[in-house]
Amino acid sequence: MFEKPVDDETALKLLERHHGEDLFRLVDANRKRLRPWMGWVETTREPADSDAFIRDALKGFAEGTCIHFGIWHRGKLAGVVGPHTIQAMNESAEIGYWIGREAEGHGILTRSCIAVIDYLVDIRGLNRIEARCAVSNHRSRRVMERLGMQHEGTLCQSVKLPHGFEDTRVYAVLAAEWRERRKRD
Numbered sequence: 001m002f003e004k005p006v007d008d009e010t011a012l013k014l015l016e017r018h019h020g021e022d023l024f025r026l027v028d029a030n031r032k033r034l035r036p037w038m039g040w041v042e043t044t045r046e047p048a049d050s051d052a053f054i055r056d057a058l059k060g061f062a063e064g065t066c067i068h069f070g071i072w073h074r075g076k077l078a079g080v081v082g083p084h085t086i087q088a089m090n091e092s093a094e095i096g097y098w099i100g101r102e103a104e105g106h107g108i109l110t111r112s113c114i115a116v117i118d119y120l121v122d123i124r125g126l127n128r129i130e131a132r133c134a135v136s137n138h139r140s141r142r143v144m145e146r147l148g149m150q151h152e153g154t155l156c157q158s159v160k161l162p163h164g165f166e167d168t169r170v171y172a173v174l175a176a177e178w179r180e181r182r183k184r185d
């Protein structure tokens with residue numbers, strides 16, 4: 001089992017098959033909040049769908065193309081974070097994340113992202129960590145800004161959400177910038 005501590009009450013664990021029921025319950029309880037931003041919510045209708053997601057995620061982990069961590073807070077699955085895309089050739093990754101309502105608004109997600117980026121930069125040796133969000137997703141924008149990621153540009157109508165096409169903001173931090181920032185923390 002792959003586990004990385006975040007704080008005294010929170011740890012990241014690689015999502016495994018036996019987490020499928022917990023993952024489905026969390027998605028199901030947060031459907032309304034996630035639907036505006038995460039297209040896969042519509043196709044997650046039963047526990048088997050979460051199990052299939054974890055199977056694909058583990059295949060990607062074995063191939064080195066993605067890592068999906070569960071965020072465990074006070075012993076309960078609270079959200080998911082990690083690079084859904086790793087490009088070994090470019091030494092870069094794009095991270096994604098979501099967290100359930102109970103754990104939202106306490107900095108848990110930002111601390112979890114810091115642990116993920118530390119791992120990608122220090123252990124995996126990646127040079128560029130990217131994240132994207134719809135322009136109107138202000139909570140997600142605040143996470144990227146709290147992480148010290150730079151807004152590099154905007155992709156016009158690049159995502160189709162339930163409310164229509166939206167522009168996407170691209171944020172990134174380079175390994176050297178991240179190390180500098182972590183020295184100052």
Ligand SMILES: CC(C)(COP(=O)(O)OP(=O)(O)OC[C@H]1O[C@@H](n2cnc3c(N)ncnc32)[C@H](O)[C@@H]1OP(=O)(O)O)[C@@H](O)C(=O)NCCC(=O)NCCS
Nearest residue numbers: 037097098099104105106107108109110132133139140143
């Ligand atoms: C986007 C999302 C992940 C942000 O989660 P979050 O809990 O707000 O993020 P953080 O962990 O950074 O918490 C920030 C909040 O905790 C507060 N906080 C408390 N202690 C904190 C600490 N030590 N460090 C940082 N923030 C802290 C901040 O002030 C902020 O408060 P606010 O809600 O009043 O702005 C969440 O809203 C979500 O899952 N949304 C739906 C899915 C989604 O949009 N995913 C992203 C797609 S791009």
